[in-house]
Amino acid sequence: MDSFSPRDFQEWVDRRQSTHSASTVSSASTSVLFPSPATSPGSSSRKQSWQSYNDVVRLELTPSVQISFVKNGQLFKLKYTFIDICKDSTGALRCLELGGGLGQQTPFIHGFSNTKLPVPHLEHPKSGDDYPLRVSFMDQQTIQTASTVFMTQLSYKFDHWDDCVRFQELLLGSKLIFIGGMAEAKSKGRGEECISQNLRILRGHNGKRVMLFFANSQRRELKRYISIPLNCIGSIKPPKKAGRPALLELNPNFEILSQMRNLTIQFLDDDDCTAFCQMLSYDLTIG
Numbered sequence: 001m002d003s004f005s006p007r008d009f010q011e012w013v014d015r016r017q018s019t020h021s022a023s024t025v026s027s028a029s030t031s032v033l034f035p036s037p038a039t040s041p042g043s044s045s046r047k048q049s050w051q052s053y054n055d056v057v058r059l060e061l062t063p064s065v066q067i068s069f070v071k072n073g074q075l076f077k078l079k080y081t082f083i084d085i086c087k088d089s090t091g092a093l094r095c096l097e098l099g100g101g102l103g104q105q106t107p108f109i110h111g112f113s114n115t116k117l118p119v120p121h122l123e124h125p126k127s128g129d130d131y132p133l134r135v136s137f138m139d140q141q142t143i144q145t146a147s148t149v150f151m152t153q154l155s156y157k158f159d160h161w162d163d164c165v166r167f168q169e170l171l172l173g174s175k176l177i178f179i180g181g182m183a184e185a186k187s188k189g190r191g192e193e194c195i196s197q198n199l200r201i202l203r204g205h206n207g208k209r210v211m212l213f214f215a216n217s218q219r220r221e222l223k224r225y226i227s228i229p230l231n232c233i234g235s236i237k238p239p240k241k242a243g244r245p246a247l248l249e250l251n252p253n254f255e256i257l258s259q260m261r262n263l264t265i266q267f268l269d270d271d272d273c274t275a276f277c278q279m280l281s282y283d284l285t286i287g
Helices: 006-018 027-033 043-050 161-172 255-260 270-286
Strands: 055-071 074-087 093-099 108-111 134-136 141-145 148-152 155-158 175-187 191-203 209-215 224-229 233-237 246-250 262-267
Touching: 055 148, 055 161, 074 161, 134 161, 155 161, 161 175, 175 209, 175 270, 191 262, 191 270, 233 270, 246 270, 262 270
Parallel strands: none
Antiparallel strands: 055 074, 055 155, 074 093, 093 108, 108 141, 134 155, 141 148, 175 191, 175 262, 191 209, 209 224, 233 246, 246 262
16 A cells, blocks of 8 residues: 655645535534634644643654554555644643644644543564554544544654653653563463563552553453553562563452452563563562
8 A cells, every 4th residue: 555645645635625514523523622723824723723721742753753544545654743742621631733744734633532542552562672663542533634634543653762652651641661572461360361562560640650551362352451550469470480471469459450360471571571570579579
């Protein structure tokens, strides 16, 4: 499938504007999700698009991020030099506004539902320092450019690890303090939890640490992100030999931990396994 340049995309947007009345998205729903953009490009249109938000943080990129999505069977790949993360008065993420793209006349807005915030998903398990820095979202997202609104699945490809980390931290409102690629994770109660995924540990503003991973079990009803507070881990048994899994005994503090009972994690990298076990052992010691 051929990719489309920013100019191709802008021409597509211009064509869509002329037939906007045929859109399946109502004007009422778009006015709630996005304020109406100004008619002229530049700083005035940018200001109007996020002026109602209480918290706007700009992520400057080194040098850019590539956005990929499919619309009407066409693959678009667009590059932008910054992302504005916009949150409302409650701290909920409302939208991402991308700008600085070559040939783009209007900002590219990635909107989020008020009731469901998808976790930024790392598409490739981390193994070593060199791996694709691609973040996606599991569900379709609402996109707006100029007056065109549509639904699609987005992928963000970063050039540098620091940009990829900062993007996750701003969306999740937490500090990413550990990431390791897992070959497999199993729980005693639920069986296979996941294969070939990333395990992240996040620290919130209150200091609370949470372990986060995507359970991509073959059983459809179990496919979900699972978060486990580190203070819900009763004990950890590091592997006695390299290449062996670590074993976590879980306290049955809430339903999913009662179902899992324990968690066996096989890391792709022995150094990640060692760092993970040391972090949790220290946490259990001081806790």
